[in-house]
Amino acid sequence: MARVQRDGGDDAEPTAELPAVRDQGPSAVNGRKVPMAADKVRSIPEAAVARLAVYLRVLSGMAEQGAVTVSSEELATAAGVNSAKLRKDLSYIGTYGTRGVGYEVDVLTVEIERVLGLTRQQKVAVVGIGNLGHALANYGGFPGRGFPVEALFDVDPDLIGIPVGGLPVNHIEDIPDICATRKIAIGVIATPPAAAQAVCDRLVEGGVHCVLNFAPVVLQVPGHVEVRKVDLAIELQILSFHVARNAEQRVSRRTAAARASSNGEVV
Amino acid sequence: MARVQRDGGDDAEPTAELPAVRDQGPSAVNGRKVPMAADKVRSIPEAAVARLAVYLRVLSGMAEQGAVTVSSEELATAAGVNSAKLRKDLSYIGTYGTRGVGYEVDVLTVEIERVLGLTRQQKVAVVGIGNLGHALANYGGFPGRGFPVEALFDVDPDLIGIPVGGLPVNHIEDIPDICATRKIAIGVIATPPAAAQAVCDRLVEGGVHCVLNFAPVVLQVPGHVEVRKVDLAIELQILSFHVARNAEQRVSRRTAAARASSNGEVV
DNA sequence: AGCCGCTTGTGAATGCGTGCACAAAATCCG
């Protein structure tokens, strides 16, 4: 699996069509429950969306190796999931497989991209050009995948105007203005925690509906704004929990083994 | 073995005890199914662990502001979750609240830290000291939270020996050796995707049981190794999906509104 | 053509996580 980043760019295909989110299930229109505002448009599980993105990357790797079709089993193991789960995930976006054969790699790629809204580029702004912000601004993997970084912001006067990754840093008070005029879709917050909420507010003011937050704080946003957080400290703590759990399991297993052996049992 | 270990009550004070992982559910010990190796020791939901880490941070913020006790409602809103969920999460680790009052901030802090295994420091190694690796190595938030970075690795000969964040960079072929001798608990992979698997193998070889992977690849590891991945491209794609979905909802709402208004309905 | 083997797509079963709602506990207050 020789993944080569920078998958050229098949960002072609303006595909003026709608993302075609399925909404009907087995029995779509039966008035059971009718929970007031039955906006049952949202049908594809959040967890599945995350995996679709993984499949997409695996697929692009396979396409590079010249694969034309792929079975659910292959794709699933490559993506590290159960094949049944993969098929169910794919079934949410339509039926693009051929029984007895598998899926056509490029068809599947296009369809997943469409559902994920990747046919249109989503412009990104990064706020807080410190250690992390520099890494993000310089990272080539985002533009290459349809997420061009089109604005940088900071408060530090020494940074304003300096180009980072080919883009000059602007002052945070221009966030609403610039985001609105450049039609920024996604704001990335890499400021210190204390500044994150204020920055977020400015982004929302500028019409940004999606925020990726690296600062370890819980952001407060209006309902129509989607926030995802990446919290490395929490990731480490989850891992730490597993260390502790495993250690304890080892201990209890050892005592169990000791007990067993003292009983003459075989473990 | 019918140990329904309902931690009998207030073992509060003596902190030196084991994490006391609960294992029983409603009907703990009935031989139904008996799925071969019934190591049902793991009882605290993964999702809850992640939230516990969030609570911990909120708590530390509250402690700084001099709060002594906190109610589930306060803590929940500060952490951005439902208060019932918070109480359920806390119930997994024991009963440390006082009805009618709330939780003592420092008691709760200590208990969560214990369950997460944060009473012991977990040593961290970072592999791949590029853009991202530099940011990680320089980040002060990790040591401050009990995760000292104690080893850095790269292949680039220009980097070997150079101190980054006060720690010299070592060559990746020394990973197994150094990780074993320094008792590294967590390995962080920030290399290009193509190198990630090989690096991971070396970490495992060095006795590292936990891996945090920033490279966009699915790592293959033996069963006892825990991997968490942080994949920014996927985060962006999930956000992109929501942009697409919302856009479509807006469209369908608009058409619905048009239809409704043409019918004389009120929307 | 017709059968056979392979793979998809999906009903159904199970399990997990969430949120409600309330009894139990503890404090406060008159």
Added chain:
DNA sequence: CGGATTTTGTGCACGCATTCACAAGCGGCT
């Protein structure tokens, strides 16, 4: 001292997610 008030801890029900298992469909082979 007893009841009002507050807040925890959890039983329960519901909905989402995962997994199984298999019929339906497709291509290839004879």
